[in-house]
Amino acid sequence: MRETAEDVVLAVNWALLGYVLVLDLIMLLLVLAGGRRVSASRRWQGAEGHRELFASPLTPGVSVLVPAHDEEAGVLDMLSATLGLRYPLLEVVLVDDGSTDRTFELVAARYGLREVTPRWTADVAVEGEVLSVHQATTGDPLTVVRKVSVGRRSDALNVALNVARHPLVCMVDADSLLEPDALLQVARPFVEDPDNVVASGGVIRTVNSALTDRGTVVEPRLSRNWLVRIQAVEYLRSFLLGRTSWADANALLVISGAFGLFRRDLVVEVGGLDALSLAEDAELVVTLQEHLRRAGRPHRVVFVPEPVCWTEVPETWQVLGRQRKRWSHGLGQLLWKHKRMIGNPRYGAIGLLALPFFLVFECLGPVVEVVGLGSVVLSAVLGLLSPGTALVMLGLSLALGTLLSTATIAIEEFSYHRYGRARDVLALLAAGVLENIGFRQFHSWVRLRGLVAAITRQKPVWTAMPRTGFTTAPEEPAVPVPA
Amino acid sequence: MTVPIAVAGYASLLLVAVTLLVLAAMGLGHRRRLRREQHEVRRRAELTPLVHTLLDDEDERPAPEVTAAPALFDELVLDLLPSLRGSDRDALQRVLATRGVLDRAARDLGSRAAWRRGRAATLLGSAAGTEHTAALVRLLADPDADVRSAATRALGKTGDVAAAEPLLAGLTAAPGLPRGIVGMALLDLGTPALPALRDALTTGAPTAQALAAELLGMHGDLAATPALLATLADRSSTAPSCIAAAGALGRIGLPTATGALTGTLTTAQLPAVRRAAADALGRIGDPEAVVALTAGLADASPDVRAACADALAAIGDEGRGRLRVLSIAAGPAGTAARAALDVLALAPRRTREVLG
Numbered sequence: 001m002r003e004t005a006e007d008v009v010l011a012v013n014w015a016l017l018g019y020v021l022v023l024d025l026i027m028l029l030l031v032l033a034g035g036r037r038v039s040a041s042r043r044w045q046g047a048e049g050h051r052e053l054f055a056s057p058l059t060p061g062v063s064v065l066v067p068a069h070d071e072e073a074g075v076l077d078m079l080s081a082t083l084g085l086r087y088p089l090l091e092v093v094l095v096d097d098g099s100t101d102r103t104f105e106l107v108a109a110r111y112g113l114r115e116v117t118p119r120w121t122a123d124v125a126v127e128g129e130v131l132s133v134h135q136a137t138t139g140d141p142l143t144v145v146r147k148v149s150v151g152r153r154s155d156a157l158n159v160a161l162n163v164a165r166h167p168l169v170c171m172v173d174a175d176s177l178l179e180p181d182a183l184l185q186v187a188r189p190f191v192e193d194p195d196n197v198v199a200s201g202g203v204i205r206t207v208n209s210a211l212t213d214r215g216t217v218v219e220p221r222l223s224r225n226w227l228v229r230i231q232a233v234e235y236l237r238s239f240l241l242g243r244t245s246w247a248d249a250n251a252l253l254v255i256s257g258a259f260g261l262f263r264r265d266l267v268v269e270v271g272g273l274d275a276l277s278l279a280e281d282a283e284l285v286v287t288l289q290e291h292l293r294r295a296g297r298p299h300r301v302v303f304v305p306e307p308v309c310w311t312e313v314p315e316t317w318q319v320l321g322r323q324r325k326r327w328s329h330g331l332g333q334l335l336w337k338h339k340r341m342i343g344n345p346r347y348g349a350i351g352l353l354a355l356p357f358f359l360v361f362e363c364l365g366p367v368v369e370v371v372g373l374g375s376v377v378l379s380a381v382l383g384l385l386s387p388g389t390a391l392v393m394l395g396l397s398l399a400l401g402t403l404l405s406t407a408t409i410a411i412e413e414f415s416y417h418r419y420g421r422a423r424d425v426l427a428l429l430a431a432g433v434l435e436n437i438g439f440r441q442f443h444s445w446v447r448l449r450g451l452v453a454a455i456t457r458q459k460p461v462w463t464a465m466p467r468t469g470f471t472t473a474p475e476e477p478a479v480p481v482p483a
Numbered sequence: 484m485t486v487p488i489a490v491a492g493y494a495s496l497l498l499v500a501v502t503l504l505v506l507a508a509m510g511l512g513h514r515r516r517l518r519r520e521q522h523e524v525r526r527r528a529e530l531t532p533l534v535h536t537l538l539d540d541e542d543e544r545p546a547p548e549v550t551a552a553p554a555l556f557d558e559l560v561l562d563l564l565p566s567l568r569g570s571d572r573d574a575l576q577r578v579l580a581t582r583g584v585l586d587r588a589a590r591d592l593g594s595r596a597a598w599r600r601g602r603a604a605t606l607l608g609s610a611a612g613t614e615h616t617a618a619l620v621r622l623l624a625d626p627d628a629d630v631r632s633a634a635t636r637a638l639g640k641t642g643d644v645a646a647a648e649p650l651l652a653g654l655t656a657a658p659g660l661p662r663g664i665v666g667m668a669l670l671d672l673g674t675p676a677l678p679a680l681r682d683a684l685t686t687g688a689p690t691a692q693a694l695a696a697e698l699l700g701m702h703g704d705l706a707a708t709p710a711l712l713a714t715l716a717d718r719s720s721t722a723p724s725c726i727a728a729a730g731a732l733g734r735i736g737l738p739t740a741t742g743a744l745t746g747t748l749t750t751a752q753l754p755a756v757r758r759a760a761a762d763a764l765g766r767i768g769d770p771e772a773v774v775a776l777t778a779g780l781a782d783a784s785p786d787v788r789a790a791c792a793d794a795l796a797a798i799g800d801e802g803r804g805r806l807r808v809l810s811i812a813a814g815p816a817g818t819a820a821r822a823a824l825d826v827l828a829l830a831p832r833r834t835r836e837v838l839g
Binding site: 044057114116117119121137162190193196388393395396402406410413414 | 495499513601661788815829
């Protein structure tokens with residue numbers, strides 16, 4: 001009996017080692033591909049400035065859709081940043097999704113909202129009743145829709161979709177700040193290749209503790225909170241390496257809900273965002289690609305590797321756990337819904353590369369990590385684990401994780417170097433090491449819980465993240481007037 | 484098990500060494516960047532007055548300090564060139580030619596590295612006249628998509644109307660050119676490109692036809708009206724061509740198009756085409772369209788209903804009067820009418836948004 005148990009544990013250990021090696025090899029390839037792309041863009045950008053784009057009559061109008069639930073902490077800054085975007089033709093549609101705080105009152109007072117008859121442009125199904133529609137009387141192209149919340153962001157976005165008037169819709173989180181040229185940057189692919197591009201997204205960065213002024217990030221700074229610092233490294237790795245490389249392979253699955261641009265007609269054509277999905281952003285991208293590929297219509301999902309959107313990330317373990325559980329639950333839902341695409345050559349790189357990767361490494365990753373930890377404990381109990389072996393394996397895992405994070409931060413430093421203070425870069429490097437101790441294990445645990453929730457078909461629950469608002473830059477001291 | 488453990492141990496050491504190397508490179512890179520930035524700021528401050536003296540200089544031969552200036556000088560000149568016209572532009576182009584910048588770029592068009600070809604095309608577009616058109620046209624068939632796009636933009640900037648036909652042909656060639664970039668390049672060429680666009684509208688492939696219609700509308704080309712009407716009436720026209728033709732007729736604004744557009748609004752299968760027709764009727768503002776637009780308020784598509792209501796609001800007293808009557812009614816038509824009237828009431832205050 002003991003011999004059988006030992007054989008099983010050894011077999012599991014070898015299988016896990018193989019899994020980790022394949023994953024690390026893929027991550028290394030992503031790092032190399034990301035590094036190569038960044039190095040190429042340093043020699044030649046491939047496109048010119050945004051002046052031509054701004055002035056071009058071919059640049060289509062954009063409706064920026066913002067779902068907001070209890071966002072009084074930052075809604076005015078966010079609106080100020082969004083309405084101040086450099087773009088020739090835009091409107092902002094803010095959906096007050098059953099806020100219980102002063103979100104609506106603040107916006108109403110600032111923009112002199114006046115109730116109007118809704119101007120419907122689509123009839124995507126929505127669950128929460130629309131209470132009223134308002135427009136700014138300050139000259140700003142702002143529409144505010146008040147609705148009953150059903151606890152889902154997708155429902156609020158679908159309402160916004162029904163009143164959006166421009167050919168492109170940009171979905172933005174209410175806790176996000178866009179850089180002044182952000183919209184021009186992500187709209188560029190639509191202007192240049194309108195026949196093929198159906199969606200585009202940009203880089204998202206953490207805004208916690210960055211200095212802002214009326215919704216503009218004036219100095220990116222790293223938070224003193226280590227949880228936020230680790231997420232800053234995560235975001236860099238995900239956006240600078242992961243998505244850039246997936247987009248290059250024409251296999252981009254995720255455009256972040258915090259900032260993504262889509263063709264409105266196509267989003268309406270597929271029935272809007274999936275009301276029950278907890279990963280509605282990724283779900284929309286996959287649905288669009290499935291729909292268009294099945295119809296044999298051209299399509300391209302583009303990632304713009306520029307730092308364009310700043311978003312608040314959780315500052316406590318509890319909120320982070322809820323967020324990541326929800327993401328994992330949403331990923332499970334997505335993979336189940338689109339299971340026929342997985343490994344199916346009919347869907348090209350998405351079917352053959354991206355979806356299998358997400359299934360094996362993103363969805364099942366936490367299972368493997370938890371089984372791995374259990375296997376280590378069992379090996380120790382059975383006397384199969386020598387301290388030396390354990391240390392070497394732990395060292396290898398740490399070294400690899402640290403190298404990946406360091407390479408990401410190096411690419412950031414060589415390309416965009418948004419963190420001007422050396423201590424911020426050093427803190428990022430330290431966070432890249434610390435991430436492997438505690439954070440990763442916690443992350444695996446909550447992701448596993450999310451996966452279980454997806455498998456057991458638990459009712460999707462959207463939980464709002466508590467907002468801290470943005471850190472305002474101190475006023476410039478007044479120049480003393482000589483007497 | 485000892486061999487894999489040893490391998491893992493060595494691999495860990497190797498990874499640590501690589502990490503340290505990356506860290507060292509980062510530190511060095513950081514220092515070098517700071518030094519370079521400071522140096523560049525200083526050099527730019529020194530060289531900018533020299534560039535400005537060139538603008539007033541009528542001497543054909545550049546001064547010795549211009550010939551001897553560092554490469555940063557070329558960057559300053561290239562930054563300035565797109566905003567200049569006439570003799571100032573000629574003066575800077577002469578300087579770039581004298582310093583060998585244009586010859587080097589022309590040579591780089593045949594380079595093996597895609598980024599060199601692309602960068603050279605961009606530079607020639609910003610700096611050169613028409614003498615490199617043929618080379619840039621050849622680059623429209625480059626295997627690299629970014630290089631093809633750079634050549635397309637460059638051809639627009641050179642202002643050589645001979646590039647119009649190859650650009651339009653590039654839309655349907657393999658590998659093709661992105662429609663938006665070709666559109667911007669053709670707009671850069673200006674009104675001299677109109678004959679080529681009119682040809683493409685009548686004889687071009689569907690993609691070229693749609694783009695030509697769109698651009699002719701942006702130019703407000705009255706002479707293209709018959710061809711645009713024919714495109715709209717032609718049952719074999721594609722939806723993008725019809726949408727573009729309707730949009731162009733709206734921009735041109737001749738009431739002679741009202742009949743064709745109301746016909747399209749009533750009979751077109753696709754909501755996007757009907758919406759384009761409604762938008763165009765609103766732009767033209769011909770009261771003859773009121774009946775068709777009123778009927779459009781009962782369209783199955785909310786987008787078309789909203790466009791029809793906006794168009795009625797744009798037509799003037801007749802259209803607005805009809806909207807007021809309809810706004811009393813219940814149902815989608817009444818809602819669309821009330822929404823358009825509400826927008827109209829707020830319109831004087833709305834500074835950034837363009838109706839329709």
